[in-house]
Amino acid sequence: MAAREEGDDATDALVAVLGGKVHISRRRPDFTLPPLHRDLRLSSHAPLADASSSGGGGGRATCPTCAASRRFFCHGCLLPLVPFPRVRLPCDVYFVTDRRQRASNATGVHAALSSPDRVTLCAASDVPALDPRHAVLMFPSEDATSVAELVAARRAGFARGSDGDGDATDERERRERERGGVRAVVIIDSKWQGASLIASSPRLRNLPRVSLKRHRTSFWRFHPQPKSQEKRDARDALKARGEDDGDERVCSIEALFFFLRELHDALGTHGDGDGGGRGDDARGDDDDGTCHCFDDLLWYFAWQHKVIAEDAATREYHPIAPQRLKRRGRAAAAAAAEGDDDAFDDDDDDRN
Numbered sequence: 001m002a003a004r005e006e007g008d009d010a011t012d013a014l015v016a017v018l019g020g021k022v023h024i025s026r027r028r029p030d031f032t033l034p035p036l037h038r039d040l041r042l043s044s045h046a047p048l049a050d051a052s053s054s055g056g057g058g059g060r061a062t063c064p065t066c067a068a069s070r071r072f073f074c075h076g077c078l079l080p081l082v083p084f085p086r087v088r089l090p091c092d093v094y095f096v097t098d099r100r101q102r103a104s105n106a107t108g109v110h111a112a113l114s115s116p117d118r119v120t121l122c123a124a125s126d127v128p129a130l131d132p133r134h135a136v137l138m139f140p141s142e143d144a145t146s147v148a149e150l151v152a153a154r155r156a157g158f159a160r161g162s163d164g165d166g167d168a169t170d171e172r173e174r175r176e177r178e179r180g181g182v183r184a185v186v187i188i189d190s191k192w193q194g195a196s197l198i199a200s201s202p203r204l205r206n207l208p209r210v211s212l213k214r215h216r217t218s219f220w221r222f223h224p225q226p227k228s229q230e231k232r233d234a235r236d237a238l239k240a241r242g243e244d245d246g247d248e249r250v251c252s253i254e255a256l257f258f259f260l261r262e263l264h265d266a267l268g269t270h271g272d273g274d275g276g277g278r279g280d281d282a283r284g285d286d287d288d289g290t291c292h293c294f295d296d297l298l299w300y301f302a303w304q305h306k307v308i309a310e311d312a313a314t315r316e317y318h319p320i321a322p323q324r325l326k327r328r329g330r331a332a333a334a335a336a337a338e339g340d341d342d343a344f345d346d347d348d349d350d351r352n
Helices: 008-017 046-052 054-059 108-114 147-160 171-178 192-199 229-240 252-267 295-314 329-337
Strands: 060-062 069-071 092-097 119-122 135-138 184-189 209-211 324-326 344-346
Touching: 092 108, 108 119, 108 252, 108 295, 147 252, 184 192, 184 252, 252 295
Parallel strands: 092 119, 092 184, 135 184, 135 209
Antiparallel strands: 060 069, 324 344
16 A cells, blocks of 8 residues: 555644534535545655745746646646656546636546546547447436446457457457457536537437446535525436436546546456556555556545645634525515515525
8 A cells, every 4th residue: 555645644633623524615614525535546746745835936837838827737738837647548538628617627637637648628529530339428327337337248249259250359359358348438527517418419429328336526616506496406306316416426537537447347457558557566456456557547636635625624614604685676575575584595605
């Protein structure tokens, strides 16, 4: 097991003082920072710590490509400004971003920095024509299969032979069979409302869909609470159908991480050589078979989580009282005449 990062014990002690509840939003007192995924074997965060020091310029530097002032990396040029650990992936990855999504908030950028030869961030229209026999779309729909089911089905297809005569002996097909026939995975990096539209775009709608097992997120961003009861009922209905997990939904970099772990579990190997990983035996499998070859995909994510936890644990927390927006005109008069206690609506629930 790799050693814990320096400062982790101090952070845990601060969190323990608060009873394990680290509040990070003054507008959402009910939301606390989820714990970081356990047992990650990460490369040292020393490059980030050194850059964050006063001698390192506080982490900010000028991007040599676009000349913008950035912190640790340029999200526009996908250029690291401190050394990022490299992760070899077993397949190509396309993060399809909503045009309304800010690149500075997209966690898929982290993957592009650690695996620039395999990861592409693009719009749905820019995804290349992918062969449905070798590519998948990660999207939780009724027709989605699990990663294990997908691998089993594709391995069975390879066993029968590509031409149906049982001849699947060529080296290319052998390697395809070893990695479950997955050459590319597409991950939609968008809010749920836009994700369905992106999934139905011409380049993606014919790809087989896979969904992940239930995984706990460590992400620190949360969904704003709907203001009206009608919207809250609609949200609850989506949750009941499994179409929205609210604050529990994993973010894009977590989705890729868990997909690769599930792929490893289904294949029974972390795929040396072209299969992926880091080529670091010390970071291979646990005795229980847990794969750590892709842990460094969460390297920067874990650093952010640590910084947020330390900041929240050391400052005094004062939740903001709900701000009220008075109804105007006829609506206010009607509500007052009826004695409606909701004559004032919360105005801050839809702000993050």
